[in-house]
Amino acid sequence: MYLPALRLSDTLRGVKEEFSPLDPPNVRMYVCGPTVYDVAHIGHARPAVFFDVVRSYMERLGYRVSLVTNVTDIDDKIIKRANEEGVSFREVAERYEREYFEAMSMLGVSLPTVVPRATDYIDDMIRVVEGLIERGHAYATERGDVYFDVSTFPEYGKLSKVRVEELVAGARVEPGEGKRSPEDFALWKAAAPGEPSWPSPWGPGRPGWHIECSAMILRLLGPQIDIHGGGQDLVFPHHENEIAQMEAYTGKSPFVRYWMHVGLVTVKGEKMAKSLKNYFAVKVAAEEFGAEALRAFLLSAHYRSPLEFSPEAVRAAGSRLESWQSALMRAEAYLRESGPSHSLSSEDLELREKILSARAAFFDAMSDDFDTPKALAALDAISAAASKVTSESLAPNVAAEAVAALRDLMGVLGFEVVPGAASAELERVVNLLVQVRSELRRRKIWDLADTIRSRLGELGIRLEDRGEETVWWIEG
Ligand SMILES: [Zn+2]
Known part of the structure; x- marks a missing residue:
């Protein structure tokens, strides 16, 4: 089958162009994963579901995808929660890591190729921080913190388009902090009393969040990768800092060929977030609306656009999915009762043409920077054609065409296709x-x-x- 070449947008360069990985057919892809201190909500599910589709579609195109998604298992929020509950940070992290992967599996998200935990890569992080100090890009303070010196990386801001002068104007260095300039960011944090810590050349402490991703990418995928994904809210400072650390450390540019950022899930226009208390936990929502409906909802907007959550919108996505499934079932039932058609009427031919063009439109949409709303519209068109075949008793061969297309395309998007033939x-x-x-x-x-x-x-x-x-x- 003919499949159109994939075109991707890149946040950094602001262009959409034909995807060309460094080492075809291999694709090295990294997606920032969860900080595990509480239950996963729909805002977390959107990038996970989207990149699951990216991976499976690329595999369909013949690429060999290595997908790495990290788990941040040491962080202020995890420590806070552990202290509140009087348990270790590891207990909190393990509990919510399990919860996260259970929730994603309900949504049909496959496990990534590797899921590194930050605390398993502390040595790698220390090595990168040491290298950055040696190369003059970082400095340790008296307190035992280490900061990245933003002034040594003139390209800082190239991803997020922030201007360093504005950052400097908008912030100040707290007394005793030891930072040379307000825009410098932490690579290593000296341990506060009672906090978990690891030994380092600068005394006991723990890594900053940004260095985690850089060190794990370097170890698991190498200094240059094809795709780096995450939510829109990670562009600044997280990904901007990842670029600075990585390119300053390895001297290789670009660190990432395509930056793919997924828009936020909003509730009444505001970001869905734990802190705003406007979130819907994935497991609760899956219980209420159905996991597949949730997956269909999450794919209903283009990944770069925000997605407004409402129970009505999820229900609408669910009925849409049901309409494909029921068209499929009915067409299969119709096929069971009929023999092959030996000639096609002009109406049959017209309908067959509709199915074929909708199928092609699906792949065109997916290859055009993952335009899932158009891909879903193509499924609507095929399921309408399937319903017409059965309700007007048209040629079974055309029904067979619709069945094959629905099964295939729903599969590409990761929807479970209900087992068809009865015994x-x-x-x-x-x-x-x-x-x-x-x-x-x-x-x-x-x-x-x-x-x-x-x-x-x-x-x-x-x-x-x-x-x-x-x-x-x-x-x-
Ligand atoms: Zn990250």
């Missing part, structure tokens, strides 16, 4: 019941006919009357 035995039994019911209807014994339909419905077998005929399918 032969079950099929014979249901056909028998349907025949008996048709006879009852013919004799106008409606109550009994209705009972058969509703009892089968309770078993997940849906019957639909089309004039004299009845079609059936198994609901997902």
Whole structure:
């Protein structure tokens, strides 16, 4: 099958161009993962689901993707929570790491290739910090903190377009902090009393957040990678700082070929965030709306745009998904009852053409910087065509085309495709019941006919009357 070449936008250069990895067909991809101090909410789920789709679509195009997603398991918030509960930071981190991956797995997100935990890479981080000091890009203070000296990296700001002069104007150095300039950022933090710490050349302490990602990328993927992803809120300062650290340390540029940033999930226009108390936990939402509906909702806007959360919007995404599934089921049921069509009417041909162009439109959309809203619209078009085939009893060959397309494309987006064909035995039994019911209807014994339909419905077998005929399918 012909698949269009992938075009990607890059936040840094602000261009959209044909994707060309450093070492095809390998793709090295890093996505900033969770800081594990509380339950995962829908704001966390959006990048996870999106990059899951990116990875599977790239694999479909024939790339070999290595996806690394880190777990930040040491951080102020984790320490705070551990102190509140009177447990170790590790206990908190392990609990919420498990919770995060359980929640993502509910949403159909596959495990990344590697999931490094920050605390397993402390030696790597110390090595990078030492190297930055040697090269004159970082300095240690008397207190035992280490800062990156932003003035030694003239390209600072190239990703986020912030201007260093403005940063300097908007901030000040706290007394005793030991920073040379307000825009300098921490690579290593001296231990405060009672905090977890690791030995280092600057005394006991722990790594700053930004250095984590740089050190783990260097170790697991190398000095230059193809794609670096994360939420829009990480552009500054996190990713800006990652660039400064990495390029200053390795002397290689660009560190990242394509920066992909996912827009925020908003609630009434405001960022969904723990601190604003406007969040919906993934597990709670999956329970309430269905995990697949949530996944469909998360893909309903272009990844670079914000996505406004509301229960209505998630429900709408859920009914859309159901309409594809039910069109698929009905088309499969129709296929089961019919033999091949030996000739196609002009209407058949027209519909077949619609299915083929919608299928091509799906791949065009996905290859155009992952335009998932257009890809979902293509699925709407195919499912409308499938419904038309069955409701107007058109050629089964065209129904088969629609079934193949729906199964394939829903699979690309990671939606579970409900197992189609019933076992032969079950099929014979249901056909028998349907025949008996048709006879009852013919004799106008409606109550009994209705009972058969509703009892089968309770078993997940849906019957639909089309004039004299009845079609059936198994609901997902
Ligand atoms: Zn990161």
